Amino acid sequence: MRRWRLLLGLALSLGASPLHAQARLNVVASFSILGDFVKNVGGDRVDVTTLVGPDGDVHVYAPTPADVRKIADAKLLVINGFGLEGWLPRLLQAAGSKATIVTATAGIAPLKAGSDADPHAWQSVANAETYVANIRDALVAADPVDADVFRQNAKAYRAKLEALDGEVRQAIGQIAESRRRMISTHDAFGYFAARYGIALIAPVGVSTEAEPSARDIAKIIGQVKTEHIPAVFLERIGDPRLMRRISEETGAKVGGTLYSDSLTDEKGEVPTYIDMVRHNIRTLTSALAK
Amino acid sequence: MVYDALIAPFLEFEFMRRALAAVVALSLGAAPIGVFLMLRRMSLVGDAMAHAILPGAAVGFLLSGLNLFAMTAGGLIAGFTVALLAGVVARVTDLKEDASLATFYLASLALGVTIVSVKGTNIDLLHVLFGNILAMDDQTLLVVAFNATLTLIVLAVIYRPLVIESVDPLFLRTVSRAGSIAHLTFLALVVVNLVNGFQALGTLLAVGLMILPAGIARFWSRELTGMITIAVASAILSGYAGLVLSFQTRIPSGPAIILVSAALYVLSILFGNVRGIVRQLFPAPHLEA
Numbered sequence: 001m002r003r004w005r006l007l008l009g010l011a012l013s014l015g016a017s018p019l020h021a022q023a024r025l026n027v028v029a030s031f032s033i034l035g036d037f038v039k040n041v042g043g044d045r046v047d048v049t050t051l052v053g054p055d056g057d058v059h060v061y062a063p064t065p066a067d068v069r070k071i072a073d074a075k076l077l078v079i080n081g082f083g084l085e086g087w088l089p090r091l092l093q094a095a096g097s098k099a100t101i102v103t104a105t106a107g108i109a110p111l112k113a114g115s116d117a118d119p120h121a122w123q124s125v126a127n128a129e130t131y132v133a134n135i136r137d138a139l140v141a142a143d144p145v146d147a148d149v150f151r152q153n154a155k156a157y158r159a160k161l162e163a164l165d166g167e168v169r170q171a172i173g174q175i176a177e178s179r180r181r182m183i184s185t186h187d188a189f190g191y192f193a194a195r196y197g198i199a200l201i202a203p204v205g206v207s208t209e210a211e212p213s214a215r216d217i218a219k220i221i222g223q224v225k226t227e228h229i230p231a232v233f234l235e236r237i238g239d240p241r242l243m244r245r246i247s248e249e250t251g252a253k254v255g256g257t258l259y260s261d262s263l264t265d266e267k268g269e270v271p272t273y274i275d276m277v278r279h280n281i282r283t284l285t286s287a288l289a290k
Numbered sequence: 291m292v293y294d295a296l297i298a299p300f301l302e303f304e305f306m307r308r309a310l311a312a313v314v315a316l317s318l319g320a321a322p323i324g325v326f327l328m329l330r331r332m333s334l335v336g337d338a339m340a341h342a343i344l345p346g347a348a349v350g351f352l353l354s355g356l357n358l359f360a361m362t363a364g365g366l367i368a369g370f371t372v373a374l375l376a377g378v379v380a381r382v383t384d385l386k387e388d389a390s391l392a393t394f395y396l397a398s399l400a401l402g403v404t405i406v407s408v409k410g411t412n413i414d415l416l417h418v419l420f421g422n423i424l425a426m427d428d429q430t431l432l433v434v435a436f437n438a439t440l441t442l443i444v445l446a447v448i449y450r451p452l453v454i455e456s457v458d459p460l461f462l463r464t465v466s467r468a469g470s471i472a473h474l475t476f477l478a479l480v481v482v483n484l485v486n487g488f489q490a491l492g493t494l495l496a497v498g499l500m501i502l503p504a505g506i507a508r509f510w511s512r513e514l515t516g517m518i519t520i521a522v523a524s525a526i527l528s529g530y531a532g533l534v535l536s537f538q539t540r541i542p543s544g545p546a547i548i549l550v551s552a553a554l555y556v557l558s559i560l561f562g563n564v565r566g567i568v569r570q571l572f573p574a575p576h577l578e579a
Binding site: 064213214215242244245 | 299302303304305306308309407421422424425426427430492533536537538539540541542543544545546
């Protein structure tokens with residue numbers, strides 16, 4: 001017990017000591033998509049670690065001692081906010097962390113899902129630009145020596161995101177207006193739908209943990225039939241059988257897998273945010289366009 | 291009106307029909323097993339088993355990713371191992387079955403969490419593995435039906451030794467060796483029913499439809515055949531009423547079915563024939579000669 005405290009204290013004092021000008025900034029991001037943003041802005045001037053790694057489900061995260069150590073060492077902790085990281089306050093306390101918390105969604109108006117804010121704001125590329133601006137400002141404040149590098153990186157990356165936003169708009173524009181409807185397992189695509197003008201129907205609430213009622217499923221089946229919704233989509237994490245059932249009962253085809261809450265590792269299909277958006281938009285257009 | 295509420299949902303939607311079929315099949319297999327579990331004072335074994343299968347599911351996940359088949363097969367193996375080890379320890383040592391099962395399932399759960407973390411992800415495997423009654427595909431439905439058939443046949447074969455074993459194990463030990471075989475076969479049945487139940491329907495339903503109907507039946511019959519019949523009937527009734535409730539009120543289906551079952555249980559406690567509370571307060575007058 002005492003030795004553990006000593007180690008923790010040591011880790012803390014290291015984390016809090018003034019960094020050498022050439023030392024890299026230690027940043028922890030709560031999940032893989034934020035980690036990708038920080039990497040793009042920080043470049044080689046920051047060390048990024050993510051708590052919920054590739055393919056992880058941020059909704060059901062349980063911290064490990066290694067995570068607590070990462071947080072204790074970090075100068076900045078980048079989180080999404082909007083209630084996504086419900087486990088965070090206890091973890092911060094346990095780590096005795098002095099890290100500055102950066103809420104990447106600061107300044108974004110949340111969509112409501114029931115009475116709570118829907119946390120999946122990154123699914124709109126316009127919001128992602130705000131994320132990047134927030135991360136840039138936090139990095140600049142934490143490490144003024146490298147401020148120019150951060151500003152340049154952020155500018156270049158935001159230009160890419162802006163181009164991506166245009167790409168998405170153009171792709172959606174090519175889908176006939178009556179076919180711009182989609183169904184997905186959980187409400188992760190609310191911001192995407194709002195930004196790009198797609199009608200979204202989801203059987204399960206915001207969290208991957210909620211269970212649908214028979215009435216919810218019946219309503220969706222009715223809606224798919226009467227509105228002739230062309231395709232249903234699966235999500236990377238979760239039980240695909242429910243969507244298959246809806247698809248079989250309505251005749252809508254299964255349009256492919258959409259990525260919502262996490263990236264894959266380097267070898268996977270979508271190692272970066274930009275890859276993820278491109279993958280999703282390809283999947284969507286090929287299923288919805290006739 | 292009544293027709294609209296009680297029958298129309300099943301005519302209109304195929305997923306409701308499939309859910310009903312699954313719940314009937316599950317009731318036929320799980321409810322009799324629940325009665326024997328209750329007689330053997332092992333009613334909590336289902337919850338223990340839900341955790342005990344984690345290491346097997348995790349090994350399946352490590353070997354072939356999010357593959358339901360591999361994860362279920364692994365879960366079955368882990369469940370069998372835990373149940374059989376616990377059964378053997380309870381037979382050859384002084385430790386009682388519940389305690390021995392508790393130690394094995396906790397060790398198994400810890401092993402499972404360790405294996406998952408080796409992979410470095412934090413997907414809630416059990417969440418992915420555990421299904422939903424509203425999402426019955428052909429394959430899952432066939433597996434549930436196959437299970438029920440198998441369970442009933444095997445139960446019929448081991449019925450006699452199992453009954454004696456549950457009521458008076460010492461007697462059986464003096465006259466026959468069939469007790470051990472019946473006991474271990476029964477444990478295997480429990481595991482098969484639970485793991486496939488989890489995979490098809492989720493933990494709550496798989497365990498709930500096994501245990502609650504047995505508790506209900508206890509208040510209505512003193513003899514085993516009666517208990518089993520009532521358990522199966524009340525399980526099917528809960529399943530049907532729960533699905534209707536879920537359709538009309540937006541309560542998720544699993545909890546709805548179990549809540550109906552729990553309501554039946556409360557009614558049974560109050561008004562049951564066999565030592566129900568009302569019966570005890572106002573006993574039927576004795577016949578006088």
